[in-house]
Amino acid sequence: VIALLHALMLQSSNDAAEVLAEIIGRDKFLDYMNAEADFLGMKNTRYEDPSGLSEYNVSSADDLGLLIQYIYTNYPELVDITKTRSYRSGAHIWYNNSVFSSDAKYMGGKNGYTDEARYTLVAIFRLPLGRDSESRDVAIILLGGEQNEKDARALMLYLLRNVEFY
DSSP states (O other): OOHHHHHHHHHOOOOHHHHHHHHOOHHHHHHHHHHHHHHTTTTTOSSSSSOSSSSSBBBBBHHHHHHHHHHHHHHHHHHHTTSSEEEETTTEEEOOOTTTTTTEEEEEEEEEEETEEEEEEEEEEEEEGGGOOOEEEEEEEEEESSHHHHHHHHHHHHHHOOOOOO
16 A cells, blocks of 8 residues: 555556555545545535546645645645655655655645646645744645646745745
8 A cells, every 4th residue: 555655646646546446445435535525625626536537526726725734734644755756665666756856845745637637736835934934834736737837936936025924
């Protein structure tokens, strides 16, 4: 399971998502995913497959914000996987496909692509936004993008120049 989670989170392995779902049964897994989305208050989210490839999987930036906050708080080990540069299990090596994996401000997250959704990003960055440069964790969520790295960096620059917490 650990190797499958690394394959899923580092390289978006759709096969790993399907294998993980089959552990308890695909339909039961999807029921669980949708029940968790409801529990978290993700009102605009519906999962139709475990990998995220289905055009019928839908969500919103608000819902993904709820999800990443929940995972970051309650399952930090999952977020830690997404910061890993590479992971080896036996003869297999998975490499992180995030352009932010070497950025010291990157606390973790997930990027993706489908024809319907285009480029997507859910990521947490630690930025010095407080008094005396106290760092704050900030989620950046981009949907339907074409230049996620450029857009995320522009948002971070805007935050660094214009936002300060007291």
